[in-house]
Amino acid sequence: MARQLNAKILENARIKGSYFRSVLLSRQIASHSRPGQFLNIKVSSGTHPLLRRPLSIHGVDKKKGEIRILYEVVGRGSEILSQQKSGGVLDIIGPLGHGFDLRNLYPVTRNPILVAGGMGVAPLFFLAETLGQGPRKRHALHARVLIGGRTKEQILCENEFKSCGCRVEIATDDGSRGFKGKVTELLERMLRPPNPVSRIPSPESRIPIYACGPRPMLREISRLASVYHISAQLSLEEHMSCGIGACLGCVVKTRTGYQRVCKEGPVFNAEEIVWEKSFRKGGP
Amino acid sequence: MKRNLSVRIGKLVLKNPVVVASGTFGYAEEFRGFLNLKKLGAIVTKTLTLRPRQGNPPPRTCETPSGMLNSIGLENPGIEVFVKEKLSFFKRLGVPLVMSIASEEDPAEFVELAQRIDALREVGAIELNISCPNIRPQASGSRLQAKACGVQPAACSSLIAQDAHATHSLVKKVRRVTTKTLITKLSPNVTDITDIALAAEDAGTDAIALVNTLSGMCIDVEKRRAALAVTTGGLSGPAIRPMAVRMVWETYQKIRIPIIGMGGIIDTQSALEFIIAGATAVSIGTANFVDPAISQRIVEGLQAYLLRYKIKDVHSLVGALLL
Ligand SMILES: Cc1cc2nc3c(=O)[nH]c(=O)nc-3n(C[C@H](O)[C@H](O)[C@H](O)COP(=O)(O)OP(=O)(O)OC[C@H]3O[C@@H](n4cnc5c(N)ncnc54)[C@H](O)[C@@H]3O)c2cc1C
Numbered sequence: 344m345a346r347q348l349n350a351k352i353l354e355n356a357r358i359k360g361s362y363f364r365s366v367l368l369s370r371q372i373a374s375h376s377r378p379g380q381f382l383n384i385k386v387s388s389g390t391h392p393l394l395r396r397p398l399s400i401h402g403v404d405k406k407k408g409e410i411r412i413l414y415e416v417v418g419r420g421s422e423i424l425s426q427q428k429s430g431g432v433l434d435i436i437g438p439l440g441h442g443f444d445l446r447n448l449y450p451v452t453r454n455p456i457l458v459a460g461g462m463g464v465a466p467l468f469f470l471a472e473t474l475g476q477g478p479r480k481r482h483a484l485h486a487r488v489l490i491g492g493r494t495k496e497q498i499l500c501e502n503e504f505k506s507c508g509c510r511v512e513i514a515t516d517d518g519s520r521g522f523k524g525k526v527t528e529l530l531e532r533m534l535r536p537p538n539p540v541s542r543i544p545s546p547e548s549r550i551p552i553y554a555c556g557p558r559p560m561l562r563e564i565s566r567l568a569s570v571y572h573i574s575a576q577l578s579l580e581e582h583m584s585c586g587i588g589a590c591l592g593c594v595v596k597t598r599t600g601y602q603r604v605c606k607e608g609p610v611f612n613a614e615e616i617v618w619e620k621s622f623r624k625g626g627p
Numbered sequence: 628m629k630r631n632l633s634v635r636i637g638k639l640v641l642k643n644p645v646v647v648a649s650g651t652f653g654y655a656e657e658f659r660g661f662l663n664l665k666k667l668g669a670i671v672t673k674t675l676t677l678r679p680r681q682g683n684p685p686p687r688t689c690e691t692p693s694g695m696l697n698s699i700g701l702e703n704p705g706i707e708v709f710v711k712e713k714l715s716f717f718k719r720l721g722v723p724l725v726m727s728i729a730s731e732e733d734p735a736e737f738v739e740l741a742q743r744i745d746a747l748r749e750v751g752a753i754e755l756n757i758s759c760p761n762i763r764p765q766a767s768g769s770r771l772q773a774k775a776c777g778v779q780p781a782a783c784s785s786l787i788a789q790d791a792h793a794t795h796s797l798v799k800k801v802r803r804v805t806t807k808t809l810i811t812k813l814s815p816n817v818t819d820i821t822d823i824a825l826a827a828e829d830a831g832t833d834a835i836a837l838v839n840t841l842s843g844m845c846i847d848v849e850k851r852r853a854a855l856a857v858t859t860g861g862l863s864g865p866a867i868r869p870m871a872v873r874m875v876w877e878t879y880q881k882i883r884i885p886i887i888g889m890g891g892i893i894d895t896q897s898a899l900e901f902i903i904a905g906a907t908a909v910s911i912g913t914a915n916f917v918d919p920a921i922s923q924r925i926v927e928g929l930q931a932y933l934l935r936y937k938i939k940d941v942h943s944l945v946g947a948l949l950l
């Protein structure tokens with residue numbers, strides 16, 4: 344059950360460029376959070392900005408009661424958040440939403456694939472950490488992680504993923520790190536059957552994919568998932584107001600009608616989503 | 628000493644004047660765990676229609692200075708599903724339930740909805756949402772309004788609440804079929820709100836709720852596109868408060884029935900502004916998104932204000948603006 348509370352800021356620091364990480368103290372939220380869930384944070388005490396800002400839970404330390412978030416300064420809300428000092432408190436609501444579904448993962452023999460675009464690493468790292476611990480030690484899974492960004496400046500958490508036992512591959516649009524191209528091209532290479540004529544799916548194709556990132560990336564993963572008959576769980580974003588399912592603002596179109604990103608989501612099965620022309624895309 | 632916060636809206640007795648506004652409190656269960664729902668004066672549901680409505684495409688909201696635009700488009704499961712799945716929650720709650728209703732096309736639907744609700748014991752009052760700015764793209768509001776006022780669409784504006792005759796005619800039709808407390812919710816998108824309020828009062832509404840959202844628009848200049856998928860939406864939040872307080876004040880001077888005031892209430896002070904301007908009850912909208920427990924805290928804040936000024940009864944504050 345989500346709660347509203349004042350959490351102490353233990354740490355709030357720039358990690359590089361416009362990216363920040365905070366550590367918040369809330370035993371209650373830390374112990375109930377699951378990968379894919381998020382917090383809705385009141386960044387200002389005034390009315391500008393008025394609404395809370397949703398941020399994924401980036402990781403938790405249940406023993407210490409700590410929650411981590413990872414965010415990029417993109418506007419006024421995140422700017423104000425980045426200026427908060429450790430020692431202060433933040434009014435947060437969480438854990439919110441429906442996280443990644445791990446039920447079908449166990450028992451498995453192969454490690455799942457995580458695909459992150461830019462800030463998409465935020466919830467996926469929590470997932471990698473959780474899989475690395477496993478429901479029991481012997482069920483620990485070490486995910487293969489694909490991280491994409493425009494340049495190497497947008498590649499985050501590489502070492503953190505590695506330190507929880509993940510194999511990391513990187514793609515940048517400009518080739519400044521790793522593979523030159525889209526992270527989804529990397530993914531497709533991995534999924535493509537070794538012998539295209541035989542049409543026998545590659546062994547990877549039975550492995551679930553978990554992804555978070557920009558819409559076009561998620562849409563492409565959705566396409567690949569259907570071509571290669573794999574299941575994919577996508578964490579989506581939409582402009583949010585209440586975060587608790589009341590305002591019906593953050594909906595996404597699915598096969599069964601509009602569903603709320605904050606309640607039924609943010610994680611959806613790829614085949615559920617009806618991809619439409621993005622209203623935000625394009626320009627003059 | 629306890630102060631009297633209880634107020635009457637039609638036949639309905641509220642233990643305090645703090646209500647939560649339609650569309651901003653879901654069907655209340657979303658807020659369970661964040662506050663004690665039993666402390667509220669009344670709960671207004673998201674507007675319900677005869678048939679389910681899927682609402683508008685996203686993006687449906689956009690933040691604006693000290694406010695937000697929304698174009699939800701009255702997404703709701705329809706009255707049948709509501710009655711079957713959500714109503715029992717309110718039965719156990721014991722807080723007056725106000726059912727907000729609207730129609731897409733036909734004023735006769737308001738009548739049918741009211742008839743059905745009249746038979747529901749759990750429901751304390753009906754709120755007629757004749758002022759939602761977000762249903763035009765799907766079903767032309769002007770057709771609905773045309774039917775209500777009996778003239779050609781071209782001669783009509785878009786919302787029933789923008790036309791005194793249409794308002795009168797609709798309220799009268801609904802009044803005939805229900806003995807439940809009837810609240811008529813007005814739009815601020817008018818030249819003179821008092822004309823519409825007077826029409827609704829004359830047609831037999833028990834109370835006036837005002838205001839619904841103010842029609843607005845926001846543009847992303849980088850993309851040169853409207854921030855909302857359907858271009859325009861309804862503005863709410865502190866940004867509209869001074870306008871809403873003024874409308875309550877103007878209306879209070881002209882009508883005798885109670886006013887439920889709203890528009891940008893975020894704390895006790897802003898709730899008091901509405902009461903002093905003439906609202907018998909206040910409704911909390913957008914602020915529920917920011918702080919899900921705010922309505923309960925406003926109840927406590929009002930109690931404290933009465934104590935501080937040694938006022939025995941909240942009624943003596945209603946319209947108590949010093950001139
Ligand atoms: C469930 C969820 C989880 C999220 N997790 C993270 C996270 O872990 N780390 C992180 O950095 N960001 C995350 N975001 C996005 C984050 O909420 C927005 O970047 C933030 O709200 C921007 O606020 P702002 O005031 O700084 O910018 P604003 O001035 O409000 O906006 C700046 C730009 O960001 C866009 N934007 C604002 N809100 C959103 C949104 N909800 N979704 C998409 N675009 C938006 C605006 O259109 C605008 O172009 C998440 C969003 C959701 C819905």
Ligand SMILES: Cc1cc2nc3c(=O)[nH]c(=O)nc-3n(C[C@H](O)[C@H](O)[C@H](O)COP(=O)(O)O)c2cc1C
Nearest residue numbers: 648649650674697756838839863864890891912913
């Ligand atoms: C997201 C959202 C949805 C709304 N939905 C409805 C609705 O279904 N019916 C209605 O009568 N008013 C609706 N409203 C209007 C509110 O009930 C209220 O009249 C308005 O927002 C002004 O109050 P506020 O500034 O406190 O939010 C909605 C407002 C918002 C922000």
